[in-house]
Amino acid sequence: MNNSTPSDTLAKVVSLTKRRGFIFQSSEIYGGLKSAYDYGPLGVELKRNIAAEWWKYMVHEREDVVGIDASIMMHPSVWKASGHLSGFSDPLVDCHNCKERFRADKAPTMPAGSAIEWNKGGKSSGEKVRGAVGECGYICPMCGSSDLSAERQFNLMFRTSIGPVDPLDTLLQEIHGKDLSRAELREKLEEAIKSSAIYLRPETAQAMFVQFLNVQQTMSMKVPFGIAQQGKSFRNEVTTEKFIFRTCEFEQMEMEYFCEPGTQKEWHNYWTDARMTWWKRYANNKDSFRVRHHEQDELAHYADACVDIDYQYPWGWDELEGIASRTDYDLSRHAEDSGVKLSYFDQQKMDPVTGKPGVRYVPYVIEPAAGLTRAVLAFLCDAYTEEEGVDAEGATKTRVLLKLHPRLAPCKAAVLPLMKKEGMPEVARAIVNQFYKAGVNASFDEQQSIGKRYARHDEIGTPYCLTVDHQTLEDNTVTIRDRDTTKQDRISVDEALAVVKQRVDSF
Numbered sequence: 001m002n003n004s005t006p007s008d009t010l011a012k013v014v015s016l017t018k019r020r021g022f023i024f025q026s027s028e029i030y031g032g033l034k035s036a037y038d039y040g041p042l043g044v045e046l047k048r049n050i051a052a053e054w055w056k057y058m059v060h061e062r063e064d065v066v067g068i069d070a071s072i073m074m075h076p077s078v079w080k081a082s083g084h085l086s087g088f089s090d091p092l093v094d095c096h097n098c099k100e101r102f103r104a105d106k107a108p109t110m111p112a113g114s115a116i117e118w119n120k121g122g123k124s125s126g127e128k129v130r131g132a133v134g135e136c137g138y139i140c141p142m143c144g145s146s147d148l149s150a151e152r153q154f155n156l157m158f159r160t161s162i163g164p165v166d167p168l169d170t171l172l173q174e175i176h177g178k179d180l181s182r183a184e185l186r187e188k189l190e191e192a193i194k195s196s197a198i199y200l201r202p203e204t205a206q207a208m209f210v211q212f213l214n215v216q217q218t219m220s221m222k223v224p225f226g227i228a229q230q231g232k233s234f235r236n237e238v239t240t241e242k243f244i245f246r247t248c249e250f251e252q253m254e255m256e257y258f259c260e261p262g263t264q265k266e267w268h269n270y271w272t273d274a275r276m277t278w279w280k281r282y283a284n285n286k287d288s289f290r291v292r293h294h295e296q297d298e299l300a301h302y303a304d305a306c307v308d309i310d311y312q313y314p315w316g317w318d319e320l321e322g323i324a325s326r327t328d329y330d331l332s333r334h335a336e337d338s339g340v341k342l343s344y345f346d347q348q349k350m351d352p353v354t355g356k357p358g359v360r361y362v363p364y365v366i367e368p369a370a371g372l373t374r375a376v377l378a379f380l381c382d383a384y385t386e387e388e389g390v391d392a393e394g395a396t397k398t399r400v401l402l403k404l405h406p407r408l409a410p411c412k413a414a415v416l417p418l419m420k421k422e423g424m425p426e427v428a429r430a431i432v433n434q435f436y437k438a439g440v441n442a443s444f445d446e447q448q449s450i451g452k453r454y455a456r457h458d459e460i461g462t463p464y465c466l467t468v469d470h471q472t473l474e475d476n477t478v479t480i481r482d483r484d485t486t487k488q489d490r491i492s493v494d495e496a497l498a499v500v501k502q503r504v505d506s507f
């Protein structure tokens with residue numbers, strides 16, 4: 001039974017992940033950096049396990065998809081061709097009442113002209129101010145005020161500079177002693193920065209387009225085929241929110257699937273189904289994942305279809321992955337700007353014009369683009385469980401457990417000597433060493449009572465606890481306790497590693 005209300009589940013997950021070493025605020029001892037997080041010893045294992053399962057499913061289990069690992073910094077022309085320099089922006093609004101800065105497209109909407117009331121200065125109580133919702137049709141998400149600035153577009157890419165010349169030195173030389181207006185100064189500043197400007201990638205996808213030919217030719221890939229990549233992306237998000245849901249630095253798992261024009265609808269359906277199957281495979285609450293089809297007016301101008309895979313987070317449905325049918329837009333744009341023909345010669349097909357074998361075309365693209373750090377959050381929320389039970393004295397108590405899928409769980413088994421004597425720790429050490437040797441993540445734990453140790457491992461999602469007790473010393477068996485049922489069986493010490501491996505692999 002899960003007692004948490006939706007509103008406090010997120011707070012409980014945040015608290016558990018901090019307390020148990022999954023996720024810490026970045027630079028915490030200096031007061032923390034807003035919206036940046038560090039993955040602790042258990043968090044990094046969970047994140048890597050999710051990434052590994054994605055890679056296995058998307059790359060290793062198929063012959064039509066290969067991977068790359070491209071650099072985060074790319075030639076600035078990439079972002080001009082892709083449209084990110086001119087168009088990758090969010091509408092930014094300032095609240096004149098509480099001074100919050102927020103994204104217009106994510107703000108609570110209300111019909112223009114509706115009468116509303118808010119607290120002056122965004123305070124929780126005190127003087128009330130009356131007003132009406134403006135033509136924009138939204139209000140401040142923090143204080144509910146309609147006293148807002150006009151929208152301005154804010155580019156989400158992080159800009160930095162490359163090379164030994166500091167653009168500020170160049171600028172200083174240029175403007176020293178000159179009496180320039182604000183506009184002239186701005187122009188000089190932009191010029192100085194532009195010569196060495198470089199951007200942190202806001203998505204992993206573009207590398208798959210610009211390396212299309214290299215990958216296709218070196219690996220002799222035949223359309224349809226895909227190029228996959230996982231890695232860090234950076235967006236100077238206007239509103240960072242909800243723990244690791246939206247951060248400025250995050251990780252993505254993306255794949256570009258190149259297919260013949262005309263077959264994109266079929267492949268879009270195929271990848272939507274495949275991706276839903278993948279998410280549900282690791283979920284306890286399979287109904288918490290849904291496909292949302294984009295309306296025609298939601299589609300980017302180059303896309304002919306798009307769906308989101310949404311997860312029901314504690315605050316409601318929100319995006320986890322986008323699967324877009326991007327036509328030939330990306331390859332065509334990069335071909336145009338680079339002057340390199342990014343097309344594919346299909347020898348098996350007849351050219352409809354000449355009637356001869358072989359036809360050249362620019363492949364269409366289906367792009368399943370998932371957030372790895374968002375996946376960590378979704379699987380943590382899905383796994384967080386509170387169960388009410390009764391202890392030995394008859395008192396009601398709550399058991400908190402992370403029902404993580406065994407393949408995602410950071411630690412697969414805990415090996416626990418019942419007591420710190422009678423040779424039990426030595427036997428437990430010998431068992432856990434077998435796990436270390438086999439590369440199966442396990443932990444040796446002899447601190448506190450056995451009940452507290454079980455509780456600790458329930459809370460971090462360890463699927464199996466192996467306990468060395470008095471009987472072990474007599475018949476070379478240990479108990480194996482299942483996290484979800486708490487049921488215990490006895491197995492031979494010699495089989496312990498094989499049994500845990502077999503159970504984890506069988507899921």
Ligand code: ATP
Binds near residue numbers: 252369371
């Ligand atoms: P949103 O509408 O939530 O801003 P998006 O549509 O801009 O997301 P995409 O560009 O399609 O996102 O990126 C693909 C995936 O990358 C998203 O579905 C999400 O899981 C992840 N993602 C995007 N931006 C962020 C971010 N700032 N922090 C964490 N994950 C992100």
